[in-house]
Amino acid sequence: MTKFTPFSSRLVPLPIDNIDTDQIIPARFLKTISKDGLGDQLFYDWRYDAEGRPKPDFILNTPRAKGCRILLAGGNFGCGSSREHAPWALTQFGFRAVISTSFADIFKQNALKNSLLPIVVPKDVHAELFALPEDAEVQVDLASETITLPGGKQTRFPVDSFARQCLLEGVDELGYILLQEAAIAVYESKRTGSINTLRPAAG
């Protein structure tokens, strides 16, 4: 993981509530055993027609989306399946943050583990962001947990302190958990007998 640094970007607005992970990346693309190539399949059924041609009016296919790092979405973003392919597809497309009024739990966890920042803003700020002109840039600073609108208005977005530290330092959770090995071993020894191992019952 690379360190999460401040950046600014224009917004790609997708004013739809309850965007589920089946829309972000349809299930038929989950047969892959790697993480590659998912960016091209992001929002596939909204983005391409039945023949696989890009739909010119879908926002991701417009010149406006080019180079954008922030997706501005409706409420309850990322509901549905736990597929981590959703943040993989979003980051491969180039997104580094998604702004919404709320995120589904599993999506939020998955995003944070892939340097994709889920930014929760209050409803009024959300509306204000949607009303911004196309070329407006928003600054994102994780260290201070703030986004800054073009006029200088700042809004704080809370991020889990541990996840924030991991993102800023560019380290992943597994490294941290592996350091707890001694505690895990002690825990297991205390629970001998009450951890059910998958040994089939004899006869």
Add this chain to the structure above:
Amino acid sequence: MTQPRTIIEKIWDSHVVTEQPGAPALLYIDLHLVHEVTSPQAFEGLRRRGLKVRRPDLTLATTDHSIPTIDWSLPIADPVAAKQVAQLEANCAEFGIVCHGMKSEGQGVIHVMGPESGATQPGMTVVCGDSHTATHGAFGALAFGIGTSEVENVLATQCLLQRKPLTYQVAVDGRLGRGVSAKDIILALIAKIGTGGGTGCVFEYCGSAIRALSMEERMTVCNMSIEAGARAGLVAPDDTTFQFVKGRLYAPQGADWDAAVARWKKLPTDEGATYDRKVSLDVSALEPMITYGTSPGMGMPVTALVPDPAQAKDAQERDSIAKALHYMDLQPGKPLLGHPIQVVFIGSCTNGRLRDLQDAARVLKGRKVKPGVRALIVPGSQEVKRLAEAEGLDKIFLEAGAEWRQSGCSMCIAMNGDMLRPGEYSVSTSNRNFEGRQGPGGRTLLASPLTAAACAVTGVVTDARTLL
């Protein structure tokens, strides 16, 4: 005296390995279920770091999502799916994990297979790279879905970093009427509290209506907790639970069994314990439910009229209903009853168990699937298939003109070629009616097995009570 605690807190407390300042709790996982779709990148991660699976004896795998549900003597036709399935088998062999794959009698949709093998037990923490892991909560386990990075964490360390969830009491009381089932309870709950209603919470389902449910029905309810935004939902264990687990493949035996039951009996929520949130639902007057839109929260009694976006409570709700009705090509203010459908899917981890197939058979027995309607009946596991065939349910389905398949996820997620054609309507016993979930352009109406079977007979949306 210790503070009274909910079952959720009891399970949580007994699984915290350590809690370091500034970090989430390190939570021990008792059972890790694995399937072919969300695991390959995790195993690859282990290899890259040179790590082993810490507890292969607490890890259980199956193939369910990508596999065909037709003739299993043939090789998998889709090369990408074949590779994914082979990869899981190779990973399990390499890391020493038991895999109930297509060659095993124990194969099944992961959330059907886990409980029926006795692997799922009260008081456990259970995870799987799959959002419907909530199903296992029916046993009084804290069971939730995780992403692939977390799958890798659990494989390597048997632990997860977690913040303590909020507790949410869902009290369901009253007696279900004829033709009304567990699926209708959960669809009604989601319609009531919304798809984000349980975000950040774990549900505890309680009340007389929940106590009266069988384990299979409790699994149907817990399964769809995620559709209300909750990561997990559980039911305190009781004699119904113990009887279900007893004697199963991985269940404790002899003295171990007695010790386990003694532990499990201490799990239910203490008198006087408090919850962060509460909701109650009286199901005495509940009718069979069906969804009309593209989110599981867009549900209504099958006899009701499709809602009018103009009457929505705010602009956001108006837009989402309007967008959903446009996708579904349904008219506001009109009844759904009598609306033609083309496909019926009975199966999935929500409603692919024996009890569900028995319900479908009650309706289909001696009747025919309407010409022009395709009815797929997909058992949730090989065990369900064997039990159903032993009762002759397969004959009832085949005589009615339905398809009787091998077990798997099939048209619940449409990864394996079982899918709707654009524009088709299906009545499905699965859990998600998202756009394209059952195939691009397909339109899904979620309902119970009774309702789905009734619609298969008539070819239109039907109140199953008229056929019982």
